[in-house]
Amino acid sequence: MGVLRAGALAVLAGALVLGAGGCSGPDDGWTEVEVGHLTAQYPSDWTEEPPTGDVFTKRFVGQDMEIQISGRFSEDPSASAAFGRLDLPATVGLRGYSSGGTQNATVEGADTALRSDYTFEDEGTTKRGVWVVAGQYPYPATAVVSISGATLDPQVVQHVVDTLTFTKTAG
Template identity: 55%
Template structure:
């Protein structure tokens, strides 16, 4: 079972709509819009079907995988939504070790968190990063997951730095 298929199996049940588009962005990257999120992903990565019902877009390349859920949950904060990933992973991902949650900055979001983690798949160590962003008072969150045997910190940092959250409903 692939990395995100395992994670997606933990979190089935969220039927989500997605729109994508490409324009502008950093050299070597393409801009993609998925629900609330706009982000840049490496141009060389191929788009493949998302795994499970949680994720709506998936890109694979350079030994890494990026999955996006543009409408992750209706939790009031990103940290509340984090439990929807972390708690199931503690039970169902072999060797799962979370590093806790750090506040993150995502343009347009009221709250955002990042969590780095490790786990084992088919006896091979893997790394992962979750970033969740959200809005208030019309609660809604979006999330990304980047996973692989080894994560290229430059690519991870570029994807995260490019994240923009588009608000819906009322609020600031």
């Protein structure tokens, strides 16, 4: 019985290791990138292109979508305060911009995080977008990810949002 139990435990341990192998990373079609405070994943078959505007420092494009990242977005004390730095300029700068409001989000390592879904027009095409803003306190700093496109693959969006991590820094 002891040998059988040890064998069963070995099989269970092997299954757990294989299950852990199911975590996202370069081996399953996702590439991880660290940008300032944020570590994010994007589909490995996407290409890196120069970011648009002066807010973002990294941009990845594929499947008629794009992901842009600002790993050091602002020194606001919370994600909601930093969101205003996105929402207000979008209201006046993006044609047809409509915010879907905000909801609390969970970003590993962040003290505060929120998600905002929105729409806007680009060259006559309605596009969708998602912002995820994460921040730390008591040393205020925020980071943001933007996912946008004419259509958004919900599985890609969910994977990016679910695998974001925020690395805190002191001072």
